[in-house]
Amino acid sequence: MSTPTPPGGQRTLQKRRQAQSVKEKQQKQTPASTRQAGFGGSSNSVLKLYTDEANGLRVDPLVVLFLAVGFIFSVVALHVVAKVTGKLF
Amino acid sequence: MAKSNNQIEKLAEAPVEFVKDGTAFIQKCKKPSNRDFLQIVRAVGIGFVAVGIIGYAIKLVHIPIRYLIV
Amino acid sequence: MAGFRLIELAKPFLPLLPEVEVPYEKIGFDDKVVYTIIAALIYLFGQFPLAGVSKEASGVLDPLYFLRSVFAAEPKTLLEFGVFPVVSSALIMQVLAGLKLIKVNFKIRQDRELFQTCTKLFALLQYLVLANVFIFSGYYGTDLSVVQITALNVQLVVAGFFVTLLVEVIDKGYGFASGAMAITTVTISTNFVADVFGVGQFPVDNEGHTEPQGAFINLIQSLRASHKTWTGAIVGAFNRDYLPNLTTAFLVLALAASICFLTNFRLELPIRSTRTRGVNNVYPIRLFYVGSLSVLFAYVILFYIHVGAFVLVQLIAHNNPSSIIYKVVGGYASHNNLLYVPQFPLSLLTPPKSFVECITRQPLTPLFFTTFLVITGIWFAGLWQQISGSSARDISEQFKEQGITLTGRREQGVTKELDKIVPVAATTGAIVLGLLVACGELLGLKGKGASIIVGVSGGFALLELITAEYQQSGGQSALAQVLGAPSGGI
Numbered sequence: 001m002s003t004p005t006p007p008g009g010q011r012t013l014q015k016r017r018q019a020q021s022v023k024e025k026q027q028k029q030t031p032a033s034t035r036q037a038g039f040g041g042s043s044n045s046v047l048k049l050y051t052d053e054a055n056g057l058r059v060d061p062l063v064v065l066f067l068a069v070g071f072i073f074s075v076v077a078l079h080v081v082a083k084v085t086g087k088l089f
Numbered sequence: 090m091a092k093s094n095n096q097i098e099k100l101a102e103a104p105v106e107f108v109k110d111g112t113a114f115i116q117k118c119k120k121p122s123n124r125d126f127l128q129i130v131r132a133v134g135i136g137f138v139a140v141g142i143i144g145y146a147i148k149l150v151h152i153p154i155r156y157l158i159v
Numbered sequence: 160m161a162g163f164r165l166i167e168l169a170k171p172f173l174p175l176l177p178e179v180e181v182p183y184e185k186i187g188f189d190d191k192v193v194y195t196i197i198a199a200l201i202y203l204f205g206q207f208p209l210a211g212v213s214k215e216a217s218g219v220l221d222p223l224y225f226l227r228s229v230f231a232a233e234p235k236t237l238l239e240f241g242v243f244p245v246v247s248s249a250l251i252m253q254v255l256a257g258l259k260l261i262k263v264n265f266k267i268r269q270d271r272e273l274f275q276t277c278t279k280l281f282a283l284l285q286y287l288v289l290a291n292v293f294i295f296s297g298y299y300g301t302d303l304s305v306v307q308i309t310a311l312n313v314q315l316v317v318a319g320f321f322v323t324l325l326v327e328v329i330d331k332g333y334g335f336a337s338g339a340m341a342i343t344t345v346t347i348s349t350n351f352v353a354d355v356f357g358v359g360q361f362p363v364d365n366e367g368h369t370e371p372q373g374a375f376i377n378l379i380q381s382l383r384a385s386h387k388t389w390t391g392a393i394v395g396a397f398n399r400d401y402l403p404n405l406t407t408a409f410l411v412l413a414l415a416a417s418i419c420f421l422t423n424f425r426l427e428l429p430i431r432s433t434r435t436r437g438v439n440n441v442y443p444i445r446l447f448y449v450g451s452l453s454v455l456f457a458y459v460i461l462f463y464i465h466v467g468a469f470v471l472v473q474l475i476a477h478n479n480p481s482s483i484i485y486k487v488v489g490g491y492a493s494h495n496n497l498l499y500v501p502q503f504p505l506s507l508l509t510p511p512k513s514f515v516e517c518i519t520r521q522p523l524t525p526l527f528f529t530t531f532l533v534i535t536g537i538w539f540a541g542l543w544q545q546i547s548g549s550s551a552r553d554i555s556e557q558f559k560e561q562g563i564t565l566t567g568r569r570e571q572g573v574t575k576e577l578d579k580i581v582p583v584a585a586t587t588g589a590i591v592l593g594l595l596v597a598c599g600e601l602l603g604l605k606g607k608g609a610s611i612i613v614g615v616s617g618g619f620a621l622l623e624l625i626t627a628e629y630q631q632s633g634g635q636s637a638l639a640q641v642l643g644a645p646s647g648g649i
Binding site for chain 3: 107111114115117118119120121126129130132133136137138140141142144145147148149150151152154155158
């Protein structure tokens with residue numbers, strides 16, 4: 001390591017290196033994805049979409065599962081109604 | 090982004106080198122032995138078919154419902 | 160943060176969109192298994208016929224048949240578009256953010272929330288747009304009444320909405336890893352079982368004979384049937400093209416086996432601890448570094464191209480052979496009254512229905528289709544390994560945190576060394592996968608080749624996470640005890 005000390009730079013090699021690593025950190029301050037920022041999310045081979053809690057309408061997962069089943073049965077019911085009355089559509 | 094531009098340039102310049110790198114990589118790779126491979130195939134096969142059968146059981150429920158409503 | 164940012168658009172919707180709660184405490188291994196399976200089964204149950212589709216056979220047939228199974232979509236059901244909008248919105252938003260075309264600062268919590276909401280909104284918007292494209296193309300029947308149009312819209316969009324929520328339930332930590340991938344893997348395996356062992360009977364001729372869906376069941380049933388000779392039964396079982404046949408089943412199995420083989424190609428880099436002496440280990444870099452995502456991305460692009468063409472040809476030109484659009488883009492020819500087969504030049508990006516047809520009728524397709532898959536794969540893999548938080552720099556940072564370094568390298572040299580390996584692995588893997596998919600598809604698997612590849616390699620990615628989690632939970636799983644020994648150990 002025979003690099004000359006830049007004028008106004010840090011005197012010792014170690015300090016210069018530290019300054020460099022700070023610079024590096026600043027350079028990549030804007031990560032490209034949630035995982036790169038260190039908050040989970042899609043990785044190299046796994047697609048993970050919704051991982052953060054947003055301040056929306058919070059629902060319990062069980063409610064989601066039950067509502068989904070309920071929705072499917074309402075479509076079944078729609079079929080039945082359409083068949084019985086025969087003129088809904 | 091300079092890096093990816095660089096990569097694209099490299100791609101345009103030397104697809105030959107690209108292929109060379111790739112084959113070199115594959116050659117350096119550790120390949121599963123026959124025994125490993127059989128084990129993996131068995132594990133994946135059993136898992137895949139088991140999940141498939143559970144799923145198909147659900148789809149079987151559809152058949153009578155479809156019959157009733159159509 | 161000067162100027163306009165796309166993610167700000169999501170702000171007014173933030174309080175309106177339902178959000179699955181993040182679990183308060185860590186979900187146990189067994190609960191995760193149950194949640195994942197139940198969510199996937201609900202999805203499967205949702206492949207239920209749409210109400211309000213007109214009874215008369217419509218002249219407009221399914222133009223996307225070869226793309227459906229990759230995205231777990233079933234025609235004329237609630238899941239007409241499957242998880243496509245969810246997957247495509249996630250991939251595209253992430254790619255745009257990675258290319259810095261959308262300005263997001265992932266370090267700020269609010270930005271992440273907005274980005275996520277934006278992705279979700281984009282998915283819902285795609286469900287709405289696709290639904291209406293299909294409704295107005297006449298796919299569900301011509302002359303639909305207002306009631307029918309409304310009913311179809313509501314069904315398709317609400318179903319899409321529930322798909323995003325089901326995916327979210329798994330993603331938020333109630334299930335394993337990725338909702339979209341778990342759901343597609345389960346659906347693909349179900350389709351495979353249905354194609355081989357399915358017992359549902361379908362009418363095949365006017366004399367009232369039926370044949371089962373499953374290829375294997377069909378072979379047995381045909382051998383026992385009185386109206387067929389033995390040779391006829393065997394030839395039929397391997398050759399029928401209206402329902403799954405045994406040839407396809409074997410091809411699919413061969414593809415699955417080759418994926419099992421290739422997934423385990425890895426470069427093992429020797430690593431050692433910087434803290435304690437003599438602790439040596441290996442860090443594997445997989446050949447399929449980006450897994451099946453490169454194939455998924457290529458199929459997302461294919462889907463957009465084909466939907467775009469469908470809009471042009473069917474909605475605007477009404478598939479009229481004399482119109483200019485038909486001549487420029489290519490039109491659709493109906494096949495067996497089931498499928499809409501794209502014609503030249505659109506057929507260049509359409510896998511053929513069989514190998515013979517590929518050679519006789521679309522000789523240019525192999526070249527175009529393969530090149531398309533490989534090029535999109537390379538581009539995506541090169542980008543994704545950089546932006547997904549698993550680039551050479553990210554790995555070397557992890558090493559630094561854990562006090563690991565590559566044997567024979569100084570800590571500073573690790574990034575450089577990895578940078579020589581990771582992008583090559585990602586792109587080479589994408590090429591190999593692209594070629595495999597092309598191989599399968601050109602033999603006439605009609606999307607089953609691509610889907611088994613996505614399914615098996617997605618299954619591998621999940622299996623890895625599941626085994627890791629199983630070991631973390633210390634093997635305290637009632638389910639594993641019920642099922643006997645832990646079947647993992649890969």
